[in-house]
Amino acid sequence: RIDSSWVGSYGGGRPSTIRGQVSSQGAVVALLEGFGVRGNPVRAEIGGRADEGRLTFSGTLDNGIQITGSATRVR
Numbered sequence: 001r002i003d004s005s006w007v008g009s010y011g012g013g014r015p016s017t018i019r020g021q022v023s024s025q026g027a028v029v030a031l032l033e034g035f036g037v038r039g040n041p042v043r044a045e046i047g048g049r050a051d052e053g054r055l056t057f058s059g060t061l062d063n064g065i066q067i068t069g070s071a072t073r074v075r
Contacts, residue, residue, distance in 0.1 A: 002030050002055065004071070011035035022050045028057055036063055 002022060005015040011034065020030025028048040036042045044067060048057030053073040060066050 002028065002050075008034060010037050010039055012039050018046075020046075022055075026050045028055060030057065032059065032061075032067070036061070036065075 002018055002020040004019075005017045007013060008016050014035065016032070016034030018030050018032045020028060022028050026049050028046070028050050030046050030048075032044045032046050034042055040063075042061045042063050042065075044059040044061045046057045046059030046067070048055060050056075055071045055073075056068075057070070058066070058068040
């Protein structure tokens, strides 16, 4: 399971989130909800891989901007 939130630069103090699932083979399917540079809400269905506590993902925001990223599990 993926479930994370953070406060970024563009949300005016509002949290962005990513929530989703990781299959037993490491495939990731998640929903990212955040904010664009003007503070407008944006969403993306993202896909990627999880392995050894690291997540890599990519997708396209609903405003057309492509995103890629990675995260490391914090214990």
